[in-house]
Amino acid sequence: MENDELQKIWKSMGSEFNQKTKDELSLLLSSKVNSTIHNLLKITAISIFISIGLIVYLIITTINRPGDTLFLIDNLLLVFVTAVLLVFKFVSWYHLQTNKFNKPLNEWLKMRIDLLQKYFTGKRSNLYLVLIPVLYILLVLSIHVYFENKPFIEVIHSSESLIGLSVGVPIGLFVAFYSVRKIRKYQLKNLRFLQDLHKRINHLDES
Amino acid sequence: MNATLKEKQGMKSTKEEFLELLSNYQGILHKVCLVYFKNESDRKDNFQEIVYQLWRSFPKLQDKGSIGSWMYAVAINTSISMLRKNSRVDFRETIPEFSDQSTVFDKIVTDERLRLLLNAIHQLDEVDKSIMLLYLEEKRYEEIAKIIGLTKSNVGVRINRAKKQLQQHLKNH
Numbered sequence: 001m002e003n004d005e006l007q008k009i010w011k012s013m014g015s016e017f018n019q020k021t022k023d024e025l026s027l028l029l030s031s032k033v034n035s036t037i038h039n040l041l042k043i044t045a046i047s048i049f050i051s052i053g054l055i056v057y058l059i060i061t062t063i064n065r066p067g068d069t070l071f072l073i074d075n076l077l078l079v080f081v082t083a084v085l086l087v088f089k090f091v092s093w094y095h096l097q098t099n100k101f102n103k104p105l106n107e108w109l110k111m112r113i114d115l116l117q118k119y120f121t122g123k124r125s126n127l128y129l130v131l132i133p134v135l136y137i138l139l140v141l142s143i144h145v146y147f148e149n150k151p152f153i154e155v156i157h158s159s160e161s162l163i164g165l166s167v168g169v170p171i172g173l174f175v176a177f178y179s180v181r182k183i184r185k186y187q188l189k190n191l192r193f194l195q196d197l198h199k200r201i202n203h204l205d206e207s
Numbered sequence: 208m209n210a211t212l213k214e215k216q217g218m219k220s221t222k223e224e225f226l227e228l229l230s231n232y233q234g235i236l237h238k239v240c241l242v243y244f245k246n247e248s249d250r251k252d253n254f255q256e257i258v259y260q261l262w263r264s265f266p267k268l269q270d271k272g273s274i275g276s277w278m279y280a281v282a283i284n285t286s287i288s289m290l291r292k293n294s295r296v297d298f299r300e301t302i303p304e305f306s307d308q309s310t311v312f313d314k315i316v317t318d319e320r321l322r323l324l325l326n327a328i329h330q331l332d333e334v335d336k337s338i339m340l341l342y343l344e345e346k347r348y349e350e351i352a353k354i355i356g357l358t359k360s361n362v363g364v365r366i367n368r369a370k371k372q373l374q375q376h377l378k379n380h
Contacts, residue, residue: 006373010343012318013238020233022226025258029226032259101284102264102277105337106356108284190291197287201334201357 043093051086055079061146070152074142081135092119109198116191120184132176137169225265229258232278239282242328242340243290257285279346280354283337290333320377327376335369342366 020028058075065071095115101108119125144165145155155161236257240250261281268277328336334355341351348366352359 006324006370007343007345009318009320009324009377012321020230022230025226025229025233026222028255029258029262032255033262036259099260099288100264101260101281101288102267103284104280104354104356105283105287105334108280108356112288193291197333200332201355 047086047089051082054082058082058142061142065146068145068152071142071145074138074145074152078135078138078142081131081138085131095119106198106201109194109201113191113194113198116187116194120187120191128180132180133173136172136176140165140169140172221265225262228274229261232274235275235278236282238340238344239279239286239337241325242336243286243333245329249289253286253289256289257282260285276350276354279337279341283340283354287333323377323380324373327373330376331369331372335365338362338365339369339373342370 058079062072062075096119100111103111141152141156144161145152148155148161150158236254237250239257240253244250244253261278264277264281268274270277328339331339338351338355341354346354348359348362351357351366352362355362357365
């Protein structure tokens with residue numbers, strides 16, 4: 001087979017692609033832009049709604065329980081961590097969305113890998129292992145203490161509470177870790193694919 | 208005329224310019240989709256995603272003389288990104304080749320050897336797919352190297368290797 005035979009075969013491709021008119025292309029672009037904005041608003045609205053709802057709940061319950069210092073500390077910690085996580089989530093989401101596709105493939109892959117590595121395998125990537133249990137336990141305690149209608153110190157010393165917490169906390173933590181692990185597994189698979197691709201692109205240069 | 212009205216008119220002319228460009232060069236996008244996706248519905252999704260990513264990067268396009276390179280780069284990077292994002296694609300890769308022989312596909316691929324060539328291209332890895340597409344589109348090695356981000360000699364080695372694979376596939380069928 002001649003060298004340019006492949007190019008000849010390729011040229012036999014008809015030109016009757018589903019050629020779109022300018023109006024159709026405009027509609028296609030508008031619907032994509034709208035759906036992207038819609039998704040962005042949905043994610044933003046849900047995150048803000050949950051976080052602000054939690055913060056409002058914590059503030060109200062704290063006001064309703066004056067004089068209980070431990071309860072106040074528990075709730076303040078939760079408010080602080082929730083607010084920090086909300087900001088961090090938006091910053092990381094913004095960076096992941098700002099995908100510069102107009103780069104050479106090799107450069108784009110490197111940028112993408114660096115960014116994903118920073119979030120999923122970087123220094124702070126295992127912070128969730130500490131944050132999830134701490135947040136979960138603080139939240140469960142806050143809710144439990146508030147609805148028991150007793151002082152914080154008294155509630156955590158009662159055997160009923162201890163039994164309830166020792167059963168409820170592991171189950172809740174299992175569900176939370178399972179969900180986070182599933183998401184991370186998908187993200188790490190994506191990262192590994194890009195790393196592998198980048199390696200394959202460059203292996204000729206290295207050898 | 209106030210600033211908002213001027214901005215809106217500016218944006219409208221930019222969009223017009225973009226659509227004009229897209230309309231003239233859309234064949235590139237269709238070919239990239241054809242090389243990366245076997246399934247018509249995946250190709251449609253990818254086409255729309257590429258259009259969106261091109262629109263996003265259009266304001267940063269400074270060298271209007273290299274529109275083709277810009278389109279190929281965005282289309283290839285978006286397609287690779289979509290391959291991972293859309294898990295359905297992984298699943299459908301196990302379905303026999305071109306199971307959804309669409310009317311559009313049949314119109315484009317009329318030659319049996321072209322059909323075989325496309326099947327062979329689908330068996331290449333993601334990088335070689337894009338390099339071979341650019342080669343088949345008769346792009347110069349320098350241009351391919353620029354779009355993919357490799358050295359010219361690396362591009363040459365990869366093209367020769369992939370060409371042998373494709374030729375072998377065609378011989379065997």
